[in-house]
Amino acid sequence: MAGAASPLSGMPRRSLSRSVEDYLKAIYSLEEQGDAVSTSGLAEALELQPGSVSGMVKRLAEAGYVEHERYRGARLTQEGRREALRIIRRHRILETYLSERLGFSWDDVHEEAERLEHAASDRLIESMAAALEYPSHDPHGAPIPTRGGTVEPNSWTTLAQAETGSRIRIRAVQDDDSDRLRYMEARGLLPGVFLIVERQGPFNGPVTVRLDTFPGTIQTVGHELARKILVETSDAPPTTLPASEAAPD
Numbered sequence: 519m520a521g522a523a524s525p526l527s528g529m530p531r532r533s534l535s536r537s538v539e540d541y542l543k544a545i546y547s548l549e550e551q552g553d554a555v556s557t558s559g560l561a562e563a564l565e566l567q568p569g570s571v572s573g574m575v576k577r578l579a580e581a582g583y584v585e586h587e588r589y590r591g592a593r594l595t596q597e598g599r600r601e602a603l604r605i606i607r608r609h610r611i612l613e614t615y616l617s618e619r620l621g622f623s624w625d626d627v628h629e630e631a632e633r634l635e636h637a638a639s640d641r642l643i644e645s646m647a648a649a650l651e652y653p654s655h656d657p658h659g660a661p662i663p664t665r666g667g668t669v670e671p672n673s674w675t676t677l678a679q680a681e682t683g684s685r686i687r688i689r690a691v692q693d694d695d696s697d698r699l700r701y702m703e704a705r706g707l708l709p710g711v712f713l714i715v716e717r718q719g720p721f722n723g724p725v726t727v728r729l730d731t732f733p734g735t736i737q738t739v740g741h742e743l744a745r746k747i748l749v750e751t752s753d754a755p756p757t758t759l760p761a762s763e764a765a766p767d
């Protein structure tokens with residue numbers, strides 16, 4: 519039997535329905551956020567009624583893609599995780615290709631990739647990956663799973679969880695809302711940017727950050743938006759003077 523790390527290309531593949539692929543992807547991303555995957559959480563993520571979701575989760579369990587425990591929610595099996603990573607690889611390669619080769623802007627690629635990820639052949643996807651010289655991350659900073667079904671582990675948290683006074687770096691942003699991406703871009707909140715957390719508002723209040731790469735620029739980020747920004751704590755020294763020491767205009 520093929521192990522999880524072996525290339526998938528040589529294996530015969532039945533094609534999954536679009537909705538099965540969307541469910542596996544949604545369960546994967548909820549698991550990644552550290553949440554127990556409840557029917558209601560999944561319904562919210564997929565914008566569906568909880569009733570239809572529980573029926574589908576049962577079918578996914580029967581097909582061997584998820585394990586479902588009554589009071590603990592759904593969890594991907596090894597096979598389910600492999601399928602989820604396969605579809606995520608397709609999505610992220612498509613986004614990268616659209617952005618780097620066809621001139622789409624980063625706020626404009628997600629919807630196209632959502633459609634094409636189910637339709638494009640493996641051959642097309644792999645040709646795109648090769649043309650891009652096997653990119654490691656998509657335009658939103660998310661790691662692209664390998665063809666063998668592995669993905670870079672990360673210890674990222676969200677900006678909403680970052681501690682006051684910490685210096686952090688934006689690694690990725692959630693890409694499912696074009697308006698949100700444009701809003702973040704206009705404020706310099708992009709993957710790769712370093713931030714100092716000036717203040718974490720209590721009771722899920724706004725986060726005040728100072729952009730390290732644009733001296734003196736302070737941004738207030740609402741809690742909901744901060745939850746969509748994935749960050750890692752940075753040990754590197756600041757590259758600029760703190761705002762208070764910068765020369766006045």
Ligand SMILES: [Zn+2]
Nearest residue numbers: 613628631693
């Ligand atoms: Zn996307």
